[in-house]
Ligand SMILES: Nc1ncnc2c1ncn2[C@@H]1O[C@H](COP(=O)(O)OP(=O)(O)O)[C@@H](O)[C@H]1O
């Protein structure tokens with residue numbers, strides 16, 4: 001089990017993470033969802049040991065993580081992840097040797113990720129399709145016997161027709177190898193597909209605003225941000241919106257301004273004066289089946305209307 005507790009991270013201009021807690025059970029599926037810039041990649045990179053964090057703790061079975069090898073990151077661009085001057089055989093040879101595996105394991109892993117070793121091994125990355133390259137990246141991650149694959153928008157740069165195959169592969173690897181998958185995405189459908197029966201974390205401006213079993217959260221989101229995210233259109237009318245003055249603004253927020261209340265308050269269609277005063281903590285306030293960080297959680301039907 002991999003755990004993060006109170007992870008914070010600031011870059012010069014932005015507070016990218018504001019105290020994020022998460023748990024990735026062994027063999028489990030966890031999805032992080034949120035719009036661009038909310039901190040998903042930063043969290044994935046910290047977890048994979050590629051980025052430092054300011055505060056908080058990363059634990060593996062209760063002990064501080066020292067060796068990050070078991071946590072392998074698969075990022076969105078499979079081309080930049082592979083050395084263009086080396087064949088797939090060369091790319092897989094070194095990590096296999098490091099782990100004391102015979103080279104024959106390369107063929108086994110390539111087959112496991114759905115590639116034909118006799119076709120792929122002698123080729124260079126540019127001779128393969130984006131989908132095949134991403135499968136090679138996954139095979140390379142598997143050479144080190146990982147516990148967790150962190151798939152960060154792993155299909156966003158891949159041809160639409162090939163995406164489902166990669167997502168199915170990630171899902172199957174959980175079953176065949178018992179590896180956990182942390183699936184980072186801005187897309188609800190992919191989170192639902194890969195993360196089914198796992199936990200969904202909805203992230204907004206570096207905080208978890210809602211968390212629970214994927215189906216519970218998607219079928220009955222209680223945080224207005226999740227409700228807006230699911231309707232996926234920038235201009236929103238909540239059915240219970242008090243008036244047009246509370247429509248979600250289109251313009252980007254100034255990320256340097258630290259509100260004293262809820263981070264979502266400036267964009268929330270349901271905000272009350274109290275929301276500008278008090279920062280809600282992740283809880284089950286209001287007897288909800290999932291955790292949320294909202295002072296006034298409610299199952300609402302937020303319907304989107306086209307932008308004017
Ligand atoms: N290396 C960096 N230097 C400065 N700011 C960064 C850096 N990496 C990320 N950020 C900022 O941190 C925030 C979160 O970024 P990121 O984790 O990439 O979000 P996401 O993956 O959800 O789109 C953004 O405001 C981004 O501009």
Ligand SMILES: [Mg+2]
Nearest residue numbers: 040041042153
């Ligand atoms: Mg990202």
